[in-house]
Structures are given as C-alpha cells and as structure tokens.
Amino acid sequence: VSSHQPINSTEKACMLRPLEAPFRYLFGPGPSNVPPRILAAGGRPIIGHMHSEMFGIMNDIKKGIQYAFQTSNNMTLAMSGSGHTAMECAVFNIVEPGESVLVAINGIWGERVAEIAERMGAKVHTLFKTPGGHFTNAEIEQALAKHKPVLFFLAHGESSSGLVHPVDGVGDICHKYNCLLLVDSVASLGAAPLLMDQQNIDILYTGSQKALNAPPGTAPISFSERACHKMFNRKTKPVSYLLDMTHLSNYWGNDGKPERKYHHTGPVSGFFALRESLAILAEMGLENSWSHHTEVAEYLWKGLEDLGLKLFIKDKDLRLPSVTTIAIPEGYDWKELLAYIMKHHQIEFTGGLGPSVGMVLRIGLMGYNCNKANAAMALAALEDALKQCRKSKA
Amino acid sequence: VSSHQPINSTEKACMLRPLEAPFRYLFGPGPSNVPPRILAAGGRPIIGHMHSEMFGIMNDIKKGIQYAFQTSNNMTLAMSGSGHTAMECAVFNIVEPGESVLVAINGIWGERVAEIAERMGAKVHTLFKTPGGHFTNAEIEQALAKHKPVLFFLAHGESSSGLVHPVDGVGDICHKYNCLLLVDSVASLGAAPLLMDQQNIDILYTGSQKALNAPPGTAPISFSERACHKMFNRKTKPVSYLLDMTHLSNYWGNDGKPERKYHHTGPVSGFFALRESLAILAEMGLENSWSHHTEVAEYLWKGLEDLGLKLFIKDKDLRLPSVTTIAIPEGYDWKELLAYIMKHHQIEFTGGLGPSVGMVLRIGLMGYNCNKANAAMALAALEDALKQCRKSKA
Numbered sequence: 001v002s003s004h005q006p007i008n009s010t011e012k013a014c015m016l017r018p019l020e021a022p023f024r025y026l027f028g029p030g031p032s033n034v035p036p037r038i039l040a041a042g043g044r045p046i047i048g049h050m051h052s053e054m055f056g057i058m059n060d061i062k063k064g065i066q067y068a069f070q071t072s073n074n075m076t077l078a079m080s081g082s083g084h085t086a087m088e089c090a091v092f093n094i095v096e097p098g099e100s101v102l103v104a105i106n107g108i109w110g111e112r113v114a115e116i117a118e119r120m121g122a123k124v125h126t127l128f129k130t131p132g133g134h135f136t137n138a139e140i141e142q143a144l145a146k147h148k149p150v151l152f153f154l155a156h157g158e159s160s161s162g163l164v165h166p167v168d169g170v171g172d173i174c175h176k177y178n179c180l181l182l183v184d185s186v187a188s189l190g191a192a193p194l195l196m197d198q199q200n201i202d203i204l205y206t207g208s209q210k211a212l213n214a215p216p217g218t219a220p221i222s223f224s225e226r227a228c229h230k231m232f233n234r235k236t237k238p239v240s241y242l243l244d245m246t247h248l249s250n251y252w253g254n255d256g257k258p259e260r261k262y263h264h265t266g267p268v269s270g271f272f273a274l275r276e277s278l279a280i281l282a283e284m285g286l287e288n289s290w291s292h293h294t295e296v297a298e299y300l301w302k303g304l305e306d307l308g309l310k311l312f313i314k315d316k317d318l319r320l321p322s323v324t325t326i327a328i329p330e331g332y333d334w335k336e337l338l339a340y341i342m343k344h345h346q347i348e349f350t351g352g353l354g355p356s357v358g359m360v361l362r363i364g365l366m367g368y369n370c371n372k373a374n375a376a377m378a379l380a381a382l383e384d385a386l387k388q389c390r391k392s393k394a
Numbered sequence: 395v396s397s398h399q400p401i402n403s404t405e406k407a408c409m410l411r412p413l414e415a416p417f418r419y420l421f422g423p424g425p426s427n428v429p430p431r432i433l434a435a436g437g438r439p440i441i442g443h444m445h446s447e448m449f450g451i452m453n454d455i456k457k458g459i460q461y462a463f464q465t466s467n468n469m470t471l472a473m474s475g476s477g478h479t480a481m482e483c484a485v486f487n488i489v490e491p492g493e494s495v496l497v498a499i500n501g502i503w504g505e506r507v508a509e510i511a512e513r514m515g516a517k518v519h520t521l522f523k524t525p526g527g528h529f530t531n532a533e534i535e536q537a538l539a540k541h542k543p544v545l546f547f548l549a550h551g552e553s554s555s556g557l558v559h560p561v562d563g564v565g566d567i568c569h570k571y572n573c574l575l576l577v578d579s580v581a582s583l584g585a586a587p588l589l590m591d592q593q594n595i596d597i598l599y600t601g602s603q604k605a606l607n608a609p610p611g612t613a614p615i616s617f618s619e620r621a622c623h624k625m626f627n628r629k630t631k632p633v634s635y636l637l638d639m640t641h642l643s644n645y646w647g648n649d650g651k652p653e654r655k656y657h658h659t660g661p662v663s664g665f666f667a668l669r670e671s672l673a674i675l676a677e678m679g680l681e682n683s684w685s686h687h688t689e690v691a692e693y694l695w696k697g698l699e700d701l702g703l704k705l706f707i708k709d710k711d712l713r714l715p716s717v718t719t720i721a722i723p724e725g726y727d728w729k730e731l732l733a734y735i736m737k738h739h740q741i742e743f744t745g746g747l748g749p750s751v752g753m754v755l756r757i758g759l760m761g762y763n764c765n766k767a768n769a770a771m772a773l774a775a776l777e778d779a780l781k782q783c784r785k786s787k788a
Contacts (some may be wrong), residue, residue, distance in 0.1 A: 015677075042437055045415070060411075063404075215662055264477075267609065
C-alpha cells in the first residue's frame with residue numbers, strides 16, 4: 001500500500017460519458033419544474049457558507065419564510081435537507097425520550113412521523129383514518145385528553161391522499177391540553193391558505209420543491225415561542241447533533257448571540273435558489289397564489305369529471321389544490337396509464353404513496369407549473385391514455 | 395381565522411430586492427469555487443427523484459465514488475446532506491446504544507464524532523492530541539486493546555490543523571480487534587492518496603465542496619462488507635429514519651431488491667453537480683490529481699517560507715496538500731489579516747476551527763482552485779497584508 005498506486009477500473013470509464021437528463025413535465029406531487037429564474041439563482045457562483053453576504057441571504061430567507069408562513073416567529077429558518085429533515089428536526093428537538101406524542105395518520109406523512117418518534121424513544125399514540133379521511137376537532141380533543149401528549153402532528157397537505165386538512169381551532173385545543181401543534185405543509189404551502197400565527201401552529205415546516213419550485217434539498221421551518229420554551233428547556237440533548245436547534249438557531253442568527261459559529265456547511269446554491277423562490281411568492285402575494293391554485297385546480301377537476309373520472313376526495317373544500325387525486329378508473333392498470341403518459345407525453349403523473357398505493361392517480365400543478373395551459377395538457381394526455389390503455393374484459 | 399386574510403408585512407417588502415452575491419476567491423478550507431461546468435450541471439432543468447434516468451445518474455455517481463475512493467464496495471452512495479450528515483449516518487448505523495466507540499481527536503472532526511456518538515448512547519473513548527499531533531499505530535493498537543470498541547474514527551484530512559494522517563496498517567489493526575475503521579476524507583479526497591480497499595477502511599466519507607468543487611449539500615460515503623454485516627445485523631433500529639441505511643441502500647439500488655421505494659426526496663440538482671464533479675476527477679485521473687495538489691502545495695509552502703512565515707505542520711509528509719496551515723505570525727492580529735485580504739483582494743483565507751482557533755491561518759487550494767497562478771495570487775495578497783497590518787509594539 002505504501003506505493004499508493006490506484007487501481008484502474010471500469011468505474012472510471014463509466015464516468016467519461018456526459019450527463020444526460022431529459023426535459024419532462026413534472027406534474028406529479030413534486031418535485032415540480034424549476035423555472036429558469038430559480039435555476040439561474042441556484043447556478044450562480046457560490047460564496048462561503050459563513051460570509052457576511054451569506055448571512056444576509058439567510059436573513060432574507062428568514063423574512064421570506066415569515067411571510068410565506070404568516071408568522072412573526074423569530075425562530076424561523078431553512079433546514080439543510082428535504083422535508084423529512086425538517087420532520088426529524090421538529091420531533092428530535094421538541095420531544096424527549098419517554099414523552100408522549102400523538103400522531104394523526106391519514107396517509108403516509110403521519111406514518112413517517114410516528115416512525116421517527118418511536119425511534120427516538122417517544123411513547124407514540126395515533127389517531128387513524130384510511131387515506132382520504134380527516135379528523136374532527138372533537139376527535140382530536142378526545143385523543144389529547146386521553147393521551148396527554150407533548151406534541152400533536154397533523155398534515156395540512158396530505159399529498160398521498162390529496163386532502164387539505166382543516167386546521168382552524170386545532171392549535172387552541174392543543175394548547176388547552178398543554179400540547180404543541182406540529183403541522184406539515186410540504187404539499188400545501190402557497191397553494192392553500194395557512195396562517196401560522198393566527199391559527200396557533202407551534203411548529204410548521206414545508207419543502208422547497210413543491211409550490212415554491214426550488215430544487216429539493218432545503219426545507220423552511222418555524223417554531224413558536226411556546227415551542228422554543230419547550231425545546232430550549234429540555235433535560236436531555238437531542239439525539240442528533242446535526243439537527244440540534246441550539247446550534248441551528250445560532251447558525252441562522254436567531255439566538256441573539258453576537259457571533260455565528262460553524263455548525264455544518266449549508267447548501268449555498270440551494271439557499272440561493274430558495275431565496276429566489278420565496279421572492280417570487282412575495283412578489284405574487286400569498287392571496288393571489290392561493291386563489292390562482294384554486295382556480296386552476298377547479299378547472300382541472302371539471303375536466304377530469306368531464307372525462308368520466310371520479311375524484312378521490314368527494315368534498316371540494318377538503319381537496320388539496322396543489323395535488324389532485326383521482327380514483328383509479330375501472331378497467332385500467334394504473335401503472336400502464338402512467339407509463340403511457342410518460343412515454344408519449346413526457347408528462348409525469350404518479351400513483352399513490354404509502355397507504356394510497358393502488359387507490360389513486362395523482363396530478364400536481366404547483367407554483368410555476370400551475371396554469372390552465374398545463375392543466376389542459378394534462379387532461380389531453382390523460383384522455384389519450386384512457387383511449388389507448390383500456391383493458392379488454394377477459 | 396375563517397376568512398384566511400394574510401397579514402401584510404415588512405417581511406414581504408424585504409424580499410422584493412434582488413439576490414446579491416459577490417464574486418470571491420474561495421481559498422479557505424472549503425467550500426471552494428465551483429467551476430462553470432459544474433455550476434451548469436447543477437443549473438439544468440431537473441427531473442423527478444424517482445425517474446429511471448435519475449436512478450441512472452445515481453448509478454453513475456456510485457461508480458464515480460467507487461473510483462474516487464478506490465473501492466469495489468457495492469454499498470456506495472451519496473448522502474443528501476453535507477459531510478456531517480455522512481458522519482452521523484456512519485455512527486448511527488454502525489453503533490448500537492451501549493457499544494464502545496474509540497475516537498481519535500486531534501482537531502475538530504474527532505470532537506464532532508465523539509459528540510455524535512455520545513448523543514446516540516455509545517460509550518465513547520478518546521485518543522487525544524493537540525492540533526497538529528498525530529497517532530502512531532502502536533498508540534492506536536494499545537487503545538483498541540484497552541477499550542474494545544466496535545468502531546474507531548480517524549480523520550485522514552484534519553483540515554482544522556492541516557494534517558494528513560497516516561492510514562497504512564490502521565485497518566488491519568482494527569480488524570485484529572474486531573473493530574471497524576471509519577475515516578473522514580472530507581478535506582483530503584482527490585488531494586492526498588487514499589485507497590479504501592487496499593488500506594482496509596470500512597467506512598469512508600467525503601464532502602462535495604472541497605477538491606470535488608461541487609456546491610455543498612451532498613456527501614459520498616461507502617461501507618465495506620464487514621461494515622454492512624455489522625449494520626444490517628443490529629438488534630435495534632438506528633435512531634434516525636432519514637439516515638437509516640436499510641432505506642438509503644434501497645434508494646440507491648444497493649440492496650438487490652427489484653424496486654426502489656420512496657424514502658426521501660434527494661437533492662436532484664446537487665446530484666447533477668456531484669456527478670459532473672466526479673466525472674472531472676475521473677477524466678483527470680486520481681494519480682494526476684494527487685500529484686498536482688502536491689506540486690501546487692509545495693510551491694505555496696516555499697512561497698510562505700520565503701515570506702518568513704512558519705508552517706504549522708513541521709513534517710512535510712504530514713501536511714495536507716489541500717489545506718495549508720500557517721502559524722499566526724507574531725505582531726499580527728489574525729482577524730485583521732483575514733479581513734484585510736478579504737476587503738482588498740476578494741480572497742477568503744480562514745483562521746483555525748474548533749481547537750485550532752487562534753493558532754493558525756488556513757489557505758485551501760482544492761481541485762479547480764488548485765494551480766500555481768492562484769497560489770501566487772494568495773501569496774501576493776498575504777505579502778500585502780503582512781506589510782499593511784503589522785501592529786506597532788506598544
């Protein structure tokens with residue numbers, strides 16, 4: 001070994017081909033297409049993760065998230081990772097081993113939070129509905145009274161079922177039982193109304209790659225003062241050093257200390273892109289973004305019903321405007337439909353996810369992708385596939 | 395709340411300014427400048443994280459890492475995160491609570507691994523040297539015999555002190571004591587010889603933003619069969635769902651199963667950029683990359699000594715070619731030197747990190763940044779600063 005001669009390998013030869021990636025309409029539940037303006041921001045020459053200009057950009061991101069979340073929380077930042085990183089960060093920092101957690105499961109996201117909380121040693125209780133179902137405030141209150149959790153999880157945008165969950169009043173009920181409310185808005189932010197402060201949400205997170213149209217890899221998150229009180233007065237250290245909010249709050253300049261210390265190296269290009277995506281949302285305005293998503297979704301829903309398809313979520317008010325779920329039509333193989341549309345129309349739709357696999361097809365039109373021309377293109381592709389892929393009745 | 399009227403806020407106004415980021419020579423210990431070719435790859439329109447073409451790109455990344463690491467390990471992949479993510483992934487997956495871990499601390503990286511291992515419930519033992527020190531194989535063997543750890547950590551590229559640690563023979567000693575060898579090559583990969591298989595390293599990781607010149611946010615990692623045997627036969631689940639190698643190995647197509655299931659959304663743009671950076675290294679060839687870094691480093695070292703400066707690592711063979719540490723010259727305030735060079739030359743050098751703060755200045759010339767013209771520019775900037783920043787003897 002002392003000579004340190006590398007082996008020549010086929011691995012090397014394999015890397016001498018150029019990078020290839022096709023253009024594709026990403027009309028699934030995300031990532032969605034990234035507009036040129038955000039791609040250009042992410043493709044700019046980088047600066048150091050601890051340069052003062054970078055801290056300025058991070059301060060802008062914080063403001064942009066405060067606007068998008070409708071919160072004045074000081075403890076607002078972006079995770080260096082996808083929505084799952086924010087999910088783990090919330091649970092790891094808020095909950096101590098042995099504490100009780102209540103998770104509303106009506107699709108994949110609740111399943112994931114329950115798994116994360118179990119692994120770090122929480123006592124996990126669940127409220128359960130099959131995909132498409134939702135929870136009444138009375139059901140939630142009953143479970144809070146019974147299990148006395150320190151944290152209650154609810155997915156606002158349940159993208160695996162296409163449901164947007166009512167949030168009004170849930171925060172107040174949680175606080176009555178001395179419980180913090182954690183809400184997932186990965187699929188709903190910018191598409192469906194959500195007001196963190198007015199709705200008394202304690203921890204809210206989202207992803208970069210849905211209606212925000214940035215590449216995946218960053219995840220906005222915010223903590224209320226109540227949540228900060230719990231997480232900064234714990235007896236044990238969070239199990240992850242990387243996700244420890246004591247360090248992350250310093251990195252984001254949220255802890256009031258004069259100096260930001262090195263914790264980890266944040267995704268500089270990802271933060272450039274995220275800043276641009278939050279700027280676009282601020283320019284458009286939240287109200288406009290919400291009403292625009294609703295308008296395009298209603299156009300899509302009408303078109304789908306005109307094709308004879310059944311929407312999976314019956315109640316219009318509970319339909320997620322960003323991700324529409326369609327009951328798989330009888331006489332079709334859903335995988336064949338998706339493959340046909342991908343092959344002949346360069347369009348991605350997807351099937352279900354987790355418990356909704358085999359139940360639904362999903363069409364996502366989010367942010368940059370959300371307009372009637374794209375909805376019409378999606379409908380035409382689906383119409384073609386329905387003609388071509390019908391199974392003969394054996 | 396039922397009306398869902400957003401508040402208008404100053405946060406929104408703040409986001410209407412354009413993104414600004416200066417051009418800067420990143421001659422610190424990383425991130426280093428990203429060449430146009432890699433920026434362009436990272437700025438391409440994205441595809442879905444589960445599309446077959448994306449799996450093809452991930453397969454290429456795997457080959458590129460196998461080449462860069464000089465390993466034929468099947469369990470080779472890139473983390474969706476920075477080097478710290480790889481560090482936590484290694485410890486979380488290999489070690490179970492209550493097991494013994496030995497950490498060589500001669501700078502910040504050992505400190506971090508010890509902290510991570512303690513949080514997840516390992517019994518942590520340390521071997522300690524002040525920054526700049528290194529460990530003999532006899533010292534390592536003595537500690538292995540005493541503490542019987544399941545894992546031994548060593549930083550190959552100790553960037554906080556500028557030391558490249560000898561690795562020859564360490565793997566064999568570890569295996570003699572039934573211990574796995576975990577090596578950090580974040581700062582050294584591509585700059586100093588390292589041969590994972592020949593040197594019997596069980597877990598090796600690096601970062602994307604050093605000699606690979608990709609933006610920060612992805613981290614190559616590889617596990618030997620011995621490491622896989624330990625991590626896939628554990629009694630408890632790793633504490634992190636996000637970093638669980640059972641799921642990550644499936645996402646990367648390394649588990650032999652026919653279907654890759656959704657785990658998390660990987661950083662698509664980051665993977666595009668990482669693939670390009672690994673392709674550049676393969677095109678250049680590892681031997682050339684190593685000798686080139688050594689040649690430029692020797693040119694820099696000579697120039698620094700000609701300026702009357704003292705290199706922090708006395709033994710030339712123990713100096714990291716990618717990151718050079720200089721003892722802070724008498725009669726100067728190191729912060730003032732760095733600020734002067736940044737302001738007047740648009741060049742980033744840095745001070746120490748963790749235990750080496752106040753001991754050293756650091757100059758990094760890595761990958762794309764590694765050439766004699768840049769070394770000459772760095773030397774000229776430093777010469778200027780030494781003239782302008784001398785303190786009067788009070």
